[in-house]
Amino acid sequence: MTERRRRDPGDLAPRDAVRRYLRRRASDSTEKSVHGWEYRLKLWVEWCEGIGLDRVDDVRRWDVDEYYELRSSAVAPATLEGEMWTLKMFCEFLEDLGAVEDGLADAVRIPDLDPEDRSNDTKLRTEHALALLRYYRMTPAVYATRAHAYLELAWTTGARQSGLRALDIRDLHTDGAPYLDFRHRPDTGTGLKNKLGGERPVAVTEETASVLQEFIQTHRYDVHDDHGRQPLLASAQGRPGPNTVRVWSYLATLPCQHVPCPHGQKRETCEKTEYAHASKCPSSRSPHQIRTGAITWFLNLGWPPEDVAERVNATVKTIEQHYDKADPEQRRRRLRERMEKRRRPLVDELSIDDEDPLR
Numbered sequence: 001m002t003e004r005r006r007r008d009p010g011d012l013a014p015r016d017a018v019r020r021y022l023r024r025r026a027s028d029s030t031e032k033s034v035h036g037w038e039y040r041l042k043l044w045v046e047w048c049e050g051i052g053l054d055r056v057d058d059v060r061r062w063d064v065d066e067y068y069e070l071r072s073s074a075v076a077p078a079t080l081e082g083e084m085w086t087l088k089m090f091c092e093f094l095e096d097l098g099a100v101e102d103g104l105a106d107a108v109r110i111p112d113l114d115p116e117d118r119s120n121d122t123k124l125r126t127e128h129a130l131a132l133l134r135y136y137r138m139t140p141a142v143y144a145t146r147a148h149a150y151l152e153l154a155w156t157t158g159a160r161q162s163g164l165r166a167l168d169i170r171d172l173h174t175d176g177a178p179y180l181d182f183r184h185r186p187d188t189g190t191g192l193k194n195k196l197g198g199e200r201p202v203a204v205t206e207e208t209a210s211v212l213q214e215f216i217q218t219h220r221y222d223v224h225d226d227h228g229r230q231p232l233l234a235s236a237q238g239r240p241g242p243n244t245v246r247v248w249s250y251l252a253t254l255p256c257q258h259v260p261c262p263h264g265q266k267r268e269t270c271e272k273t274e275y276a277h278a279s280k281c282p283s284s285r286s287p288h289q290i291r292t293g294a295i296t297w298f299l300n301l302g303w304p305p306e307d308v309a310e311r312v313n314a315t316v317k318t319i320e321q322h323y324d325k326a327d328p329e330q331r332r333r334r335l336r337e338r339m340e341k342r343r344r345p346l347v348d349e350l351s352i353d354d355e356d357p358l359r
Contacts, residue, residue, distance in 0.1 A: 009099035010057025014048040017056045021093050030191055032162065040086040043071075056099050061107035064091070068109045077111055084110050124253060124285040124293035126300070129155050135258035137211070144214035147252040150233060152208045153180075154249065154287060158294035158312040161287035163198070165245050166190035167232040169216060173201075178209035182313070188227035189239070198313045246286055250278035253285040295323040 012020070018041045026034050047067055053059060064087070072080050091105035133155065136148035153164055163182050171181040179201045184192040192198030204212075212232070225231055225239035235244055256267040262283055267273055272281040279286075285293070291312070298308045305316045314323070 008057075009094075009097045010055060012056050012099055013054060014045045014056055014059075017094060017099065018042075018045055018090070021090050024093065030193055030195070032193070036082075037086050037090075040083045041090055043083070044087055044090075056094055059100055059104065061101075061104060064104065064107050065109065072111070081111050084108055122285075122289050122292075123296060124155070124290045126293065126297045128253075128255065128283075129290070129293055129297070131258065132253065132255075137207070139258075142257070144211050145219050146215070146233070146248065149212055149215035149219070150245075150248050151252045151290075152211050153233070154290045155294050155297075156204055156208050157202050158291055158298065158308075159202070160193060160291060160313070161242060161245050161249075162190075162193055163313070164287070165231070165233060165240055165242065166192065169230045169232050172209070172212055172216075172232060174209050174213065177203060178206060179203045185229075188229060189225070192313075194313055200310065200313060202311055247275060247278060249287045249290060250281065250284040251275065253283070253290070254278060254281055255283045292323050295319060 018038075021041070022034055022038055025037065044067065047070065048059070053063065067087075068080075068084065071083055075083070088105050088108040088110065091100065091108055094100040095102060095105055129151075132151060136142050136145075136151065142148055150164070153159070153167075157164075157180065159182065166182070166185065167180060171183065173179050173181060181201050182192065182199060184190075184195050184199050186195075216232070220232075221234045221236050223230075223234050223236070223238050229239070231239040233240060233245070233248075240248070254273060255262055256265070256270070256273065261267060261270065263281075265272070271277045272284075278284050295308060295312055295314075298311070299305065299319075305319060309316045309319055312319070312323075
């Protein structure tokens with residue numbers, strides 16, 4: 001019997017190695033995360049192929065440093081950080097296979113960023129969000145339309161885009177105190193970012209619940225998705241894709257719906273009011289920017305960060321670094337209020353005027 005030669009993992013082409021890595025990660029990661037890694041590593045593969053690196057075993061520490069230099073001159077620091085972390089994890093995978101020299105992952109340089117460099121300050125400002133919601137709630141022609149229902153959901157829950165599109169009609173509970181039930185249903189196409197850890201009930205006001213009920217009865221398309229489920233935010237074809245939800249967000253936040261255009265345009269002739277161009281309006285906002293604004297609003301209302309974190313399914317650290325976009329005076333006022341509400345009783349116990357009970 002002829003002995004079959006075992007394949008040397010170092011012979012893997014960069015493109016084949018990336019495919020193997022993504023298959024390995026797919027079992028314990030969300031589809032969105034895998035797509036993000038695929039895009040970042042596609043750039044790495046194209047670079048390798050462009051300079052003639054045909055085998056992963058040929059990649060040296062000098063090469064990863066060269067790639068860092070190339071990308072650092074082409075992208076923003078926060079983007080570079082994400083790309084380098086992805087490359088580092090990929091190199092660790094290759095090391096585990098024995099496909100590259102030990103220590104290659106350690107040679108992947110990660111930029112040291114200030115927290116401000118990692119986050120985007122653009123958000124839907126509280127005064128604009130509340131003005132839009134008052135307009136929707138008080139104007140019969142647009143009350144409980146899809147734009148209204150979307151903004152009510154996005155602003156009052158602070159949920160991620162993926163969470164909003166995952167909601168079904170059955171997830172709205174109005175018997176008793178109303179709430180929305182965010183559920184992880186990956187087998188039917190709507191997994192949550194944090195999987196089962198993202199499942200949670202989120203309380204809403206009676207007014208928001210009434211808007212959603214009216215939307216379901218009068219403006220929602222009466223459709224099912226490909227799995228027989230009834231999406232709450234439905235398109236004519238069923239459950240909307242992420243890009244569709246993003247367009248809805250831009251359309252729902254156009255300020256010219258209720259005030260003169262802040263950019264000097266006439267709504268009747270401005271192409272940015274059209275479906276395909278709403279994202280070009282400087283004042284329209286994406287789902288993530290609404291989420292950022294909503295979280296800032298919750299915090300400015302005096303909500304403890306721990307309660308906000310539970311509501312929006314994020315860690316306190318993530319909220320502080322990426323979502324809390326209050327201006328300095330708002331933040332100082334918020335901290336003073338929190339001090340009075342939560343810490344003043346503890347400070348009062350520090351008084352030494354009373355008799356020391358330990359004496």
